[in-house]
Amino acid sequence: xxxxxxxEIKNNESRVGMTPAGVYELIKNNHTVYVQxxxxxxxxxxxxxxxxxxxxxxxxxxxxYDAAEMIVKVKEPIAEEYPLIKSHxxxxxxxxxxxxEPLTKAMLKSKAVCIxxxxxxxxxxxxxxxxPMSEVAGRMAIQQGAKYLEKPIKGRGVLLGGVPGVPxxxxxxxxxxxxxxxxxxxxxxxxxxxxxxxxNMKQLRYVNDVMPSHVVTEFSSEYNIxxxxxxxxxxxxxxxxxxxxxxxxxxxxxxxEMRPGTVLVDVAVDQGxxxxxxKPTTHENPTYIIDDVVxxxxxxxxxxxxYTSTLALTNVTLPYVLRLANQGWEVACAKDASLRKGLNxxxxxxxxxxxxxxxxxxxxxx
Numbered sequence: 001x002x003x004x005x006x007x008e009i010k011n012n013e014s015r016v017g018m019t020p021a022g023v024y025e026l027i028k029n030n031h032t033v034y035v036q037x038x039x040x041x042x043x044x045x046x047x048x049x050x051x052x053x054x055x056x057x058x059x060x061x062x063x064x065y066d067a068a069e070m071i072v073k074v075k076e077p078i079a080e081e082y083p084l085i086k087s088h089x090x091x092x093x094x095x096x097x098x099x100x101e102p103l104t105k106a107m108l109k110s111k112a113v114c115i116x117x118x119x120x121x122x123x124x125x126x127x128x129x130x131x132p133m134s135e136v137a138g139r140m141a142i143q144q145g146a147k148y149l150e151k152p153i154k155g156r157g158v159l160l161g162g163v164p165g166v167p168x169x170x171x172x173x174x175x176x177x178x179x180x181x182x183x184x185x186x187x188x189x190x191x192x193x194x195x196x197x198x199x200n201m202k203q204l205r206y207v208n209d210v211m212p213s214h215v216v217t218e219f220s221s222e223y224n225i226x227x228x229x230x231x232x233x234x235x236x237x238x239x240x241x242x243x244x245x246x247x248x249x250x251x252x253x254x255x256x257e258m259r260p261g262t263v264l265v266d267v268a269v270d271q272g273x274x275x276x277x278x279k280p281t282t283h284e285n286p287t288y289i290i291d292d293v294v295x296x297x298x299x300x301x302x303x304x305x306x307y308t309s310t311l312a313l314t315n316v317t318l319p320y321v322l323r324l325a326n327q328g329w330e331v332a333c334a335k336d337a338s339l340r341k342g343l344n345x346x347x348x349x350x351x352x353x354x355x356x357x358x359x360x361x362x363x364x365x366x
Contacts, residue, residue: 004068014042138182156261
């Protein structure tokens with residue numbers, strides 16, 4: 001199969017869809033890989049690295065799309081890429097369709113096969129291709145939140161870990177999934193007092209068992225959230241509904257109950273956000289302020305640490321890329337139930353129910 005790895009063109013997105021090591025495995029399996037010039041540069045991988053393992057480096061993104069049958073990316077295509085995607089393409093990337101009607105309509109119009117990393121699902125309900133980026137984003141949420149709590153950037157002026165004689169900062173984590181657990185782990189490591197909320201008691205019991213004593217669990221309800229936001233310094237939104245829009249757990253009126261300089265980090269923003277006042281931002285302009293509350297809503301947080309993120313992503317995507325390349329998408333998805341759940345749009349039809357529900361459309365049977 002002919003596989004294309006284009007350069008990401010989303011604002012400040014420095015990750016790349018495949019490392020040279022991943023490309024080597026594909027070429028070893030008799031596939032042809034086209035990599036756009038400088039596609040890996042932001043992640044610390046150079047054109048020579050790709051050429052050494054047998055990739056063909058092409059000058060433009062148009063060249064890559066024209067040459068390839070399957071496109072392996074990181075982020076969802078943006079408007080400039082829509083015309084490049086044709087009916088013969090299989091596009092394997094993060095899509096997050098439920099949060100973008102224009103993207104969904106564009107991919108339906110293209111009649112391409114769209115397989116979303118974020119909905120590939122194992123038998124136990126875990127999301128193997130979302131997990132590593134959720135781990136990165138959860139840890140980064142605390143790193144970024146701690147920075148934006150500083151007074152020069154309009155935060156409360158709180159050091160999360162405190163110092164002797166001064167109590168630590170308070171962190172509220174909404175969601176005890178991968179993002180939430182990683183965020184709680186990082187915040188606890190800094191010495192902050194952490195409250196983690198979820199509606200899944202099994203997850204809360206797990207958190208209670210594995211986290212230190214200064215991480216406390218609480219059942220998530222509007223009443224409990226309203227109570228906690230009044231005295232917590234950093235609030236992390238880490239709620240995920242597979243393939244669907246995130247629920248709004250913090251409404252605009254709740255901002256007035258927070259102290260000035262409170263920081264909100266909405267990791268769920270690429271799924272629509274779990275905070276009503278969230279809107280996607282970029283690494284170039286990561287924050288904005290509403291009612292004296294700092295919002296950090298970067299939709300591609302792991303893109304700020306592209307070397308780590310690209311390695312982590314290729315580690316988990318490569319086996320699926322190989323299956324798709326070796327067997328073709330139809331056979332691979334028929335044989336692999338996990339990969340089949342990654343099918344979102346096929347030849348102009350929505351085949352993933354949560355996407356149709358997000359826009360009140362009907363799902364098409366395969």
